[in-house]
Amino acid sequence: MLSRRHFLASSAALTLAAATGVKAQDRKVLQVFIDGDTNISGWWNDILKPAFEAAVPTHTFNVTITRGVADGNGTIAERALAALQAKADPQVDYFEEFEPASVAGSIEAGLWEEMTEANVPNLKLVNPAAVEAPIRLPYRGSQVLIAYDSAKVANPPKTFADLVAWAKANPGRFTYGRPDKGGSGSNFVIRAIHEANGKDPSAFTKDNFEPAKAEEMLQKGWAILKDLHPFTFGEGTYPAGNTPALQLLAQGAVDMIPAWSDQALQALKQGVLPETVKLVQLQDLALCGGFAYSAIPSNATDLEGALALANFMLSPETQTSCVKDIGGFPGISWDNLPAELKAEYIDVIPVSIPTFPSGDWQKAKNDGWYKNVATNLTQGG
């Protein structure tokens, strides 16, 4: 914790000094819900909070972490929907990351505030390609890499085929997380699906989901993963999330996993992962990444404050911090960020990352994985 605090303090000190004028107790408190891993909640609490208080002196925010309990942010969104119908106070202003479509009927009921340049001016800085819908605010991106222990792996894989070959040659030394429990496992599964469908991410779009066709495309991916199944750690027992997978690597129980770039870099900095752990991206087609989309309920307790927070999140300063402090990929275009930042980070963080559509495709992928790959039904277990 100390090392992280030091590392965070350096960038927080400047913004802290700027926070003057309004007394802490006079500020209105926005309720922010975070369903992400602790590197994200730590960033919000330790760096963004003082910066936000300096930028918007009338407000501050309180972070509630919903990870791992019930349905996380989904639970709170259900509650907000019920509050909308009952005209009660939902006690939420801002979802750090949420997919509005995941709460059935919430979009139709008008639960989500539409964000445009009129109410969130900084939206003009956002790369148009990243915008999916006005109720979803793309504010940070991340990508998945292959993390491996260089003391055990002499030649890191360059292609997906290399990776599969390595895993088969070293039974039990590779694993990936369950796709519904975290993006590192999810994007590895997606990469296998891409591999089986001509390595073409554009074959999967938000609007082309069609059950029969999807089933056929996904089945090809399942074939690859089923083939890999007996060679993974514990012959097909998959860790339940991003961090359980990282911990297996940290404990030396496996030698190679897919991992989020930001989490792996931070774990290395903190000495959680051994110094011999290195990161590599596949060269034939990168593993997917994606944007984290924030959402604001239209019945937010303090809607104006929530929109101000959204605007603050897209400011070049916050976006710079996203790149520097959490190793993330910015939500706004690189052109709107300081040139020297781009020069410094362009090697680590690619200009574009392949993505996979949300909604039906994600559901079909996650449920299909459980029913086809993870299950031991067909193997007579």
Add this chain to the structure above:
Amino acid sequence: MIRFATKSGGNTPGHLQRTGPGREALAGLALVALPVAMLLMLTLWPTVSMVIATFTVDGHMSTSRYAYFFTDAYSLANLRFTMVQGLVSALSALAISFGIALYLRFSAGRIATMIHALSLFPLFVPSIIISYALVRFLGPNGLFQLLLEQVGFTHYRTPYLTPVGPFLAFVWEALPLPVLVISAGLTQVSDHAVEAARDLGAGPIRILWEVLLPQVRRSLLIAFALIFLGIIGAYTVPYMLGPAAPEMMGVFMQRTLGNLHDADAAQVQAVVLMVISSVVGGFYIATMLKSQGGER
């Protein structure tokens, strides 16, 4: 103490009966009103509305959601897995605690006191902590493996992320209750009865089977029901320690609601689990009623 418990059921002291049945009934109802009201509001009402919702498809009554559950091989595999985990874990916990209770019954002194204290220890450790602790203790390259390697055993296979992981945690968590309940049952058996049986030439197995076991049969049934109910609804333990598939119902329900956002299916899963739980719960109640009624 069993003697006392069996005297229950309408064993009203004379001084209260003197107040007349009408006043007594009123006093009784007044005293139980608050907790019963709480149960109606916070359990019965939500449950009934949930059950009704599972039978309603587009405003009409339908059993189609249940038809899906009972024809889907994956859902059934999860249900079967949950039942097997519950059964095996509960029976193992009973067997182990029976052994401990036997030892405690026939021993005294510091060792027995310490064993008793250790068997109660899990009462004060929440699921989340024991799950986390077992990952660190039994996990790959964890302390247990390190200890085994110190004595030259190098073929350890971790139970983490296999069905054995949650099994161990369930047994661990369940231990205190059966130890207490079975110990209480065993104190019913007098030393005299054991000695008499031995004088008649009964070996330890026969004494166990014919003298001791009948005394604690009811305790065993009750402990089994309570442990089993706790396990089949569990979420934290199988989430943190169990395999990806099959899933236990608690984890399956959470994923259906949380990741697939299919509230209807999740409710059907909850109701199926509830019906099975009610059968076991009813069996528990019947066991208690039978013993109470039988001796009155």
Add this chain to the structure above:
Amino acid sequence: MKRTPIGGLLILGTMALAMIGPILTVILWAFAVKWRYPHILPTEWGIKFWFGMLGRETIITPVLTSLALTSIATTAAAAICWPAAYAFARLKFPGRQVMLFSFIAAQAVPKFALFVSIAVIFLRLNLVGSFWGVVLVQMLSAVLYMIWIPTAAFRGIPPALEEAAFDLGASRLRVFLQITLPQALPALAASYVLAFVSILFEVDGALLIGAPTVTTMPLLLMSLSAQVIVQEAAVLCVMIWVPCFILLLLTRRFMTAKGIAQGFGA
């Protein structure tokens, strides 16, 4: 049944390893700075993670919230359940058996689904995000202990004893306070402790009803348990667990087979 100290020591040793081993591992992690395979003990010790955790204001509030919440919910549950238990044991009234057993039947409802439904009701009552809403929902997890153990205890007191005192001219209140209560006290204490612990560790209801204004200690632990840094969760585990251990030591004499076994109908 011979008493062989060797057999006893063997049982004791196995139990000690199985019961203490996992917790000991967590305690070691809490004080480890570096601990990598294949070292049997941490290679670098320290308490820097403790400073990190204690230094966060986000830790202190949940600890205080949890203690206040648990004390109030347990005491309130005792206040409404113990008199009810007395009535179940001593008074005759219509629906007695049905009501008593409904407290067990309620255990069959999966908690997770139940809390979602309760949250919807609480929203209309404006109880979501309120301390008292959480108190109410957490009292639910206490009723089984609070009704059944005391009911059995009150039943276990021979009525003849009360009768005799009553015949000697003692008032009803005096009989209750001087005869009935002292006899039931160990079982009441046991039910209080068990309920206290189960409320202290309850998470689903606390999140659904409590968020965002009420954050409890175990909620925080849940969010930290999926941590890359093993030590942070380990420190929190030790922080939560040590008070429980003290509670165990303090109340061990109430945790007798008698008090609890009766409570579950055995």
